[in-house]
Amino acid sequence: MQFNYYCPTELRVGRGQLASLAESVDELGKRPLVVIDPDVRKVSASAQQSCTVLSRSGLSAEIFEEIPSNPNIETVTAGAEVFRKHQADVVVAIGGGSALDSAKAIAAVAEHGGSIWDYIGDDLVPGPIAPIVAVPTTAGTGSETTPFAVFTDKGSRRKDGMYSRYFYPRLSILDPEIYCTLPPQITAETGMDALAHAIEGFTARTKNSLCNSLALEAVRLIARSLTISVQDGSNLEARQEMALASALAGIVITHCGVGAAHGVGMSLGGLYDVPHGRAIAMLLPSVMEFNRQAAPDQFAALHRVFQGADPDMDQQQNVAEIVSALARKIGIPVKLSDLGVRSEQIDELLNDAMSRQDMQNNARTIDRADAEQLLRTLL
Numbered sequence: 001m002q003f004n005y006y007c008p009t010e011l012r013v014g015r016g017q018l019a020s021l022a023e024s025v026d027e028l029g030k031r032p033l034v035v036i037d038p039d040v041r042k043v044s045a046s047a048q049q050s051c052t053v054l055s056r057s058g059l060s061a062e063i064f065e066e067i068p069s070n071p072n073i074e075t076v077t078a079g080a081e082v083f084r085k086h087q088a089d090v091v092v093a094i095g096g097g098s099a100l101d102s103a104k105a106i107a108a109v110a111e112h113g114g115s116i117w118d119y120i121g122d123d124l125v126p127g128p129i130a131p132i133v134a135v136p137t138t139a140g141t142g143s144e145t146t147p148f149a150v151f152t153d154k155g156s157r158r159k160d161g162m163y164s165r166y167f168y169p170r171l172s173i174l175d176p177e178i179y180c181t182l183p184p185q186i187t188a189e190t191g192m193d194a195l196a197h198a199i200e201g202f203t204a205r206t207k208n209s210l211c212n213s214l215a216l217e218a219v220r221l222i223a224r225s226l227t228i229s230v231q232d233g234s235n236l237e238a239r240q241e242m243a244l245a246s247a248l249a250g251i252v253i254t255h256c257g258v259g260a261a262h263g264v265g266m267s268l269g270g271l272y273d274v275p276h277g278r279a280i281a282m283l284l285p286s287v288m289e290f291n292r293q294a295a296p297d298q299f300a301a302l303h304r305v306f307q308g309a310d311p312d313m314d315q316q317q318n319v320a321e322i323v324s325a326l327a328r329k330i331g332i333p334v335k336l337s338d339l340g341v342r343s344e345q346i347d348e349l350l351n352d353a354m355s356r357q358d359m360q361n362n363a364r365t366i367d368r369a370d371a372e373q374l375l376r377t378l379l
Contacts, residue, residue, distance in 0.1 A: 001208060003208040003255065004255075005208075005210055005211075005255060007145060007168070007251050008168050008170075009144070009145050009168050009169050009170070009171070009172055010170065010171045010172070011145070011172055011174060012172070012174065012175075013174045013240070013243070013244055013247075014174075014176075014240065015176055015236060015240070016175065016177075017173050017174065017175045018046060018135065018173055018177065021050055021053065021054070021092070021133070021135065021173060022054055022057040022059065023057075024133060024171055024173075025059060025090055025092055025133055026057065026058070028089075028090045028131045028133065028170060028171075029088070029089035029090030029130070029131065030058075030059055030089060031059070031060045031061075031062075031086060031087055031088050031089050031090070032054060032062075032088060032089075032090045032091065032092045032133075033061075033062050033064055033079075033082065033083050033086055033090075033091050033092070033103075033130075034054060034061055034062065034063050034091075034092045034094065035064050035065075035067065035079060035092070035093045035099050035103040036063060036064070036065050036067070036094040036095055036099060037065070037067050037094070037095030037096060037098065037099045037137065038065040038066075038067065040094060040096075040099070040137050040181075041065060041094075044137065044178060044181045045181075046175070046177050046178040047094050047095075047135075047137065047178060050092075050094060050135065050178075051063060051094075054092065060086075062082060062086040062088065064078075064079050064106070066078055066079070067095060067098050067099050067102055069275050070152045070159065070270075070275070070276070071098045071101055071102045071105075071150075071151055071152070072152045072153065072154050073115055073116055073117055073151065073153060073154070075102055075151075076102060076105040076116040076151065077115065077116075079102060079103075079105075079106035079109075079110075080106050080109040080110040083106055083107070083110035083130075084110055088110070088130060089130055090130055090131050090133065091103045091106065091131070091133070092132075092135065093132060093134045093135065093169075094135045094137065095135075095136075095137050096136065096137055096138035096140070096141060096186075096190065097136075097138065097140065097141025097142075097143045097150075097276065099137075100134050100136060100141065100144060100149075100169075101141075101143055101148075101149035101150055101151070102149075103132055103134070104129075104132060104143075104149045104164075105149050105162075107129040107130045107132060108125045108164070108167075110129075110130070111127070111128075111129045111130065112125065112127065112129075116151055117151070117153060120151075120160045120161070121163075122162070122163045123163060123165065124162065124164070125162075125164035125166050125167070127166070128166055129166050131170040132167070132168075132169040132170055133170060133171045133172075133173070134169040134171070134172040134173070135172075135178065136172065136174065136243070137178050137179060137182060138182060138187075138277075139179060139187075139190060139191060139239070139242035139243045139245065140189070140190025140191060140192075140193040140194045140277050141190065141193060141194075141246070141250070141276070141277075142194065142197055142246050142247065142249050142250020142251075142253060143250065144169060144172035144174070144246070144247055144250060145168075145172060145248075145251050146167070146168070146251075146253065146254045147164055147166075147167040147254060148161055148162065148163055148167065148253075148254070149161065149162055150276070152269065152270050152273075153270075158270050158352070159266045159267070159271075160266070161266075172247065174243040174244060174247060175243075176237075176239035176243060177236065177239075179229075179233075179239040179242070179243060180233050180234050180236070180239060181233070182233060183233075184230045184231070184233065184330075186277070187226075187229050187230050187233060187242075188226070188330040188331055188332060189275065189277030189278045189280075189281050189332065190246075190277040191222060191226040191229065191230070191242055191330075192277060192280060192281030192326075192327060192330075192332060193276065193277040193280045193281065194218065194222060194245050194246040194249045195218075195219065195222045195249075195323070196258070196261050196262065196280045196281070197246075197250065197252060197253045197258065198215040198216075198218035198222070198245070198248070198249040198252055199215070199219065199284070199288065199323075200253070200257075200259040200287075200362075200363075201215050201249065201252035201253045201255075201256035201257065201258060202215035202216065202219075202252070202256070202298055202302070203259065203291060203294075203295045203299070203363040204256045204257050204259055204361050204362070204363060205257075205360075205362070205363065206255075206256050207256045207298075208255060211251065211252045211255050211256050214248045214249075214251055214252050215248075215249065215252045215256075216301065216302075216305055217248055218245040218246075218248040218249040218252065219302060219305045219306070220308065220309055221241040221242065221244060221248075222241075222245045223305060223306050223309035223310065223326075224238075224241060224309045224310075225237075225238035225239075225242050225245070226238075226242060226326070226330065227326070227329060227330060230331075257357070257361040258358050258361065259291070259358060259359075259361055259362035259363055260283075260290070260291075260358065260362040260366050260371070260374075261280050261283040261284045261287040262358045263353050263354075263356040263357075263358035263359040264279075264283055264353045264371070264375070265280040266353070266356060266358070267352040267353040267356070268341070271345075271348065271349065271352055272339070272341060272345075274339050274340075274341075278332075278333065278339065279339065281327055281332045281333075282327075282332060282333050282334065282335075282336070282338070282339065282378070283378075284323060285321075285323045285324035285327055286374055286377065286378060287362075287374070288319065288320035288323055289318075289320040290364060290366070290370070290374055291362065291363040291364045292318065292319075293364065294363045294364030294365075295363045295364075298363070299318070299319050299320075302319045303318065303319040303322070306319060306322050334378075335378055335379060336375065336378045336379050337379055341379075342379075343376070343379055346375055346376060346379075349375065350368055350371055350372060350375070353371065354368055354371065359371075
């Protein structure tokens with residue numbers, strides 16, 4: 001087995017870590033652009049306080065909050081223009097994956113020009129960008145520890161990702177207090193996305209032994225804390241475990257990739273504007289069931305982790321059934337029709353999904369006929 005491992009992001013984990021934000025930003029630059037999810041800014045006292053502190057700490061901060069749930073080319077172009085006008089030298093991202101991904105791309109376009117779509121693919125950003133400080137407010141996408149960013153071209157309705165070594169945040173602050181105002185539905189959907197990262201990375205064709213331990217720890221934390229976080233958002237211990245799980249699972253997918261749940265989920269987001277976490281959460285149990293026979297040892301290990309997290313679980317369920325039951329318990333949609341997808345759209349969905357690298361990295365070979373059968377069972 002051969003693999004490379006690299007993760008340059010500093011993590012600060014735990015209650016009260018957000019208090020170090022202004023000092024940390026000041027070490028990296030004096031004119032921060034704060035890229036923040038507008039909904040987070042409205043409802044999160046911690047996020048509001050962070051913006052205030054950045055503006056009053058001797059730093060010259062500018063706020064950019066034009067962040068949709070599925071960020072697009074226009075989002076990045078507008079943000080890059082604000083960056084240039086402000087002459088920013090550091091970017092602070094506060095929000096979910098949309099805000100964090102947008103911050104990475106804004107820094108790239110502001111520095112190197114063009115459209116963000118010019119950089120879709122691997123390692124096409126030609127050089128360094130302004131340092132990124134990430135303050136995630138959802139425990140799901142893992143963007144706080146990855147070199148990835150994902151965007152939608154509204155014209156072609158194509159959602160695609162990019163990898164750049166320059167996209168790793170310099171610092172990510174995982175303070176459980178900032179997650180406490182996250183609504184139950186988004187907590188559930190983003191938490192299932194983190195679970196999908198860990199499971200698909202652990203079972204992927206490009207899995208490796210170092211990341212296996214990180215993936216299993218992420219699954220253990222999620223199995224123990226996701227339901228609690230959904231039912232009691234003020235539980236700081238559960239929120240912290242979910243935040244750490246998201247960061248660990250981000251490291252896993254950086255090195256191992258993902259599988260068919262993400263391949264189809266990306267297409268659902270691009271074609272039909274389905275929120276990423278919702279799409280992945282709905283698809284994951286069925287993809288796991290499809291993959292079980294191809295990776296029996298990995299799925300047995302996952303089963304043991306879930307057993308350890310909940311000794312009272314039904315011992316007769318396989319791990320795909322366990323994840324399906326978890327999804328139903330926390331209110332995840334169970335059918336494509338729940339997402340507004342109709343039978344006549346399956347061909348369009350497959351046309352968009354089958355060429356994606358995620359499909360090739362799936363634990364079990366999945367051809368178009370397999371994928372169609374899987375999707376039609378979800379209608």
